[in-house]
Amino acid sequence: MSTDTDNDLSLESQLCFSLYAAQLAVGRTYRRLLNELALTYPQYLVMLVLWERDGQGVSRIGELLHLNSATLTPLLKRLETAGLLVRQRSSTDERQVTVTLTEEGSALRQRAACIPAQAFDASHCSPEELASLKASLDQLRHNLDQ
Amino acid sequence: MSTDTDNDLSLESQLCFSLYAAQLAVGRTYRRLLNELALTYPQYLVMLVLWERDGQGVSRIGELLHLNSATLTPLLKRLETAGLLVRQRSSTDERQVTVTLTEEGSALRQRAACIPAQAFDASHCSPEELASLKASLDQLRHNLDQ
DNA sequence: TCAATATAGATCGTGCGCGATTTAATTGCA
DNA sequence: TGCAATTAAATCGCGCACGATCTATATTGA
Structure with a gap:
């Protein structure tokens, strides 16, 4: 496909692309599927985490999804506005915010x-095929994260 | 992994996640690598397309990268501001905008x-592994796009 | 010929991602 | 005890993505 002197910036559109x-x-596929539930795809991922284990802190959710607070805080606020969850400061550690599903949030499952x-x-x-692809x-991802 | 009565919204964090x-x-990896070139990852993909074939229209670039004009127009304007390319209306069809690399844009290759x-x-x-993953x-992607 | 249609980009609004910084609370240790 | 270091979220700024809509140009066919 490429010559040995070729730095291959074209084919490089290989895996990364x-x-x-x-x-x-x-x-795009999930956007269509989730349209009915009025969730975006990242919001759906957060809901998956909470459906699996409710009442987590923002950091823990970010750890699981590999997202930081700059992404999560506004996303969680939108889900709170939508009535799917509640964010409240932990009483034992005021730095932490505990995210808890509402009745409606649980029901959405x-x-x-x-x-x-x-x-x-x-x-x-x-x-x-899908299992192999996932692996x-x-x-x-593990290698890239060192 | 899951029981037959399990709708598996947790494990569903499978392939999609x-x-x-x-x-x-x-x-994140490319952000580090491209920092030196002052390019973002999507900008790098556009440059790959242009390095491979210069002088394309916005639609054609969008076709190759599966991006629409709402994404590409501002991105191309930023690359133009950076001095890497020029956008000019085609003389034969005033609806089209032809994107052409500058000297600097070509040199960046x-x-x-x-x-x-x-x-x-x-x-x-x-x-x-990477070739198999790419395939x-x-x-x-082909299947999802129908 | 000229009005209906199609096409190419641009624009608008919303929602991510994230590096960098800030604010507030907690911890550690001298 | 007291204050520096650490930790948890929030905030800021920028750049994607994209559905929906708009504008300008081109095509088309009665």
Whole structure:
């Protein structure tokens, strides 16, 4: 594909670009699926974390999603405004903000239950392919994070 | 991994989240590498396109990168302000804007030549792994775009 | 020929991401 | 005890992404 003297800035649109484009495509797919729930894709990820374990601090959520407070704070405020969760300062450590689902936030889980299957259908890939892809991506992310 | 009655919204943080997190990690890696060139990662992708074939229209660039004009127009204006390219209305079709590299924009290619190898090193993955990952991602994106 | 349609970019509004900085609370240790 | 260092969020500024809409130009066909 490239000569040995070629620094290959064109083909370099290789993995990094494929990953970028695939992520944008997944984002578009989830935008359609989540439109009904009035959630964005990053908001959905936060809800996944809270549905799995409610009452976490902002830092812990950021650790799990690899996002920092500059991203999370406004996102959580929007979810609070939407009535899906409550942010309150911890009484034992006033520096921390505990994020807790509201009744409505918990209930939304039922309506979201169909999302994974729909996303799977849209991928037109086998479970084996997707599992292998996931493993490679996790490995890559881990390596890049040192 | 999950029971058959489990809708698995937790494990669902499966592929979609791995892809999301991997893309963020790659973005952070490239941010470091591109800092020297004063380019952002999306700007770098546009430059890759132009280094490969100069003098394209905005739509064509958007087609190649899967980005629309709402994203590209301001991005291209920033690259123009930086002196890397020129945007001018086509004389044959006044609707089109032709994007052309400046001397400086073309020259930047030399300084970018080391980026792919550095990114490869940071991945700590084998070429085979990365090629296989790229193929899966391209397939996935293609399927999601229908 | 000229009004309907299509096409190319630009613009607007919203919501991420994140480096850098700030504010406030807690901890540690001299 | 007291104050420097640390930690947790919040804030600021910038640059994507993109749905929706707008403007200008080009095409088309009755």
